Amino acid sequence: MKYVKIERNGQPCWGVVKEDSVHTLKGDPYKTLEYDGGSYELSSCKLLAPCDATKVVCVGKNYAEHAREMGGEAPGFPVLFIKAPNTINAPEGAVHAPGFVSRLDYEGELAVVVKRRAKDVKAKDFADYVLGYTCLNDVTARDIQQHDGQWSRGKSMDGFCPVGPWVVSELDPGALALTTRLNGKTVQQGNTADFITAVPQLIEFITAAMTLEPGDVIATGTPAGIGPMVPGDAVEVEIEGIGVLKNQII
Ligand code: MG
Numbered sequence: 001m002k003y004v005k006i007e008r009n010g011q012p013c014w015g016v017v018k019e020d021s022v023h024t025l026k027g028d029p030y031k032t033l034e035y036d037g038g039s040y041e042l043s044s045c046k047l048l049a050p051c052d053a054t055k056v057v058c059v060g061k062n063y064a065e066h067a068r069e070m071g072g073e074a075p076g077f078p079v080l081f082i083k084a085p086n087t088i089n090a091p092e093g094a095v096h097a098p099g100f101v102s103r104l105d106y107e108g109e110l111a112v113v114v115k116r117r118a119k120d121v122k123a124k125d126f127a128d129y130v131l132g133y134t135c136l137n138d139v140t141a142r143d144i145q146q147h148d149g150q151w152s153r154g155k156s157m158d159g160f161c162p163v164g165p166w167v168v169s170e171l172d173p174g175a176l177a178l179t180t181r182l183n184g185k186t187v188q189q190g191n192t193a194d195f196i197t198a199v200p201q202l203i204e205f206i207t208a209a210m211t212l213e214p215g216d217v218i219a220t221g222t223p224a225g226i227g228p229m230v231p232g233d234a235v236e237v238e239i240e241g242i243g244v245l246k247n248q249i250i
Helices: 064-069 123-129 142-148 199-209
Strands: 002-008 011-018 021-025 035-041 056-060 079-083 104-106 108-114 130-137 161-168 177-182 185-191 217-219 227-229 234-239 243-248
Touching: 002 021, 002 035, 011 035, 108 177, 108 199, 108 234, 123 130, 123 199, 130 234, 130 243, 161 217, 161 243, 199 217
Parallel strands: 056 217
Antiparallel strands: 002 011, 002 161, 011 021, 021 035, 056 079, 104 227, 108 130, 108 217, 130 161, 177 185, 177 234, 234 243
């Protein structure tokens, strides 16, 4: 299944993509799917971020090579931080670079969208709690992150978390190629097979500490190759089996 959230009559509406059409749902896709009879051409739809995040739980340094480029070794456990809900941005939404930020970085990542309330989930049961997978850009004001000595301001500015274009279920998150392109040039190339902590174990680790709600998002960490973006740039995050998330910096 490929779940999208579109804007219909000014309101968000969930749907399922079948070929080139979006078949709209009565509610959300977290429990039982109930179609409302609506059908729209995908190309005519305005896509919204396919999640209902009360929080985005992010993993820092989940690829050893990225940990090294940040000047250290990978920690022996997942280091978590939160992006606040104000960061959620649409597929093709513009990312505003505030004037006081001198270095704005892309971080292409695989995102997990949570299907049902999850607390104390065992790794072997992780799939029961996952709606599916999508692309995410963990936009980071690197200079602010370093200046502040902790990450809240640098990671949680408005619109700093584009998510989409859709959520794909029935996908094995264990070996997906991930590519980030800046103005068409490849800048990051990774594979989720290289995760230090894989998705099932991440879900066990996170839910031992905090409850995940339906529509919450887990950002699983970025591969090596992070770098800066400036207004006018276009950044794409492409993940095998999902598609392309493309955003403009303004
Ligand atoms: Mg990140």
